[in-house]
Amino acid sequence: MNIRPMQKYFGSCHCGAVRFQIETDFPELTMCDCSICRRKNALMVKVHESQFQLLAGEESLTEYQFHTKTARHFFCKVCGIYPFHRKRVTPDNLGINVHCLEDFDPAGIPVRQAVGAAML
Numbered sequence: 001m002n003i004r005p006m007q008k009y010f011g012s013c014h015c016g017a018v019r020f021q022i023e024t025d026f027p028e029l030t031m032c033d034c035s036i037c038r039r040k041n042a043l044m045v046k047v048h049e050s051q052f053q054l055l056a057g058e059e060s061l062t063e064y065q066f067h068t069k070t071a072r073h074f075f076c077k078v079c080g081i082y083p084f085h086r087k088r089v090t091p092d093n094l095g096i097n098v099h100c101l102e103d104f105d106p107a108g109i110p111v112r113q114a115v116g117a118a119m120l
Contacts, residue, residue: 011100013076018057022047032114044095
């Protein structure tokens with residue numbers, strides 16, 4: 001049972017060029033074992049695109065795609081931080097790197113291990 005209320009959270013890359021807000025109640029967090037997620041070691045929360053707003057920095061984003069080129073991984077061109085990606089299986093959702101959120105503590109939120117390495 002989720003005990004967190006639906007709230008707005010603000011996030012950014014390290015240098016602040018890319019800024020965004022999300023709205024979520026954090027039903028779970030995800031760690032994926034695919035080749036890119038293993039390397040960036042991000043802890044993610046899934047939000048629908050209607051719960052995401054890019055506030056600044058569209059021109060500072062660069063995109064990386066691999067394998068099926070369906071998922072769209074975004075990085076800041078200035079500092080290199082990975083704040084979010086558009087998901088492969090559910091492209092109307094984004095995976096948000098919770099380490100980029102301001103004043104957010106992931107303690108107590110269940111973490112699901114996603115088996116992305118097996119996706120073909």
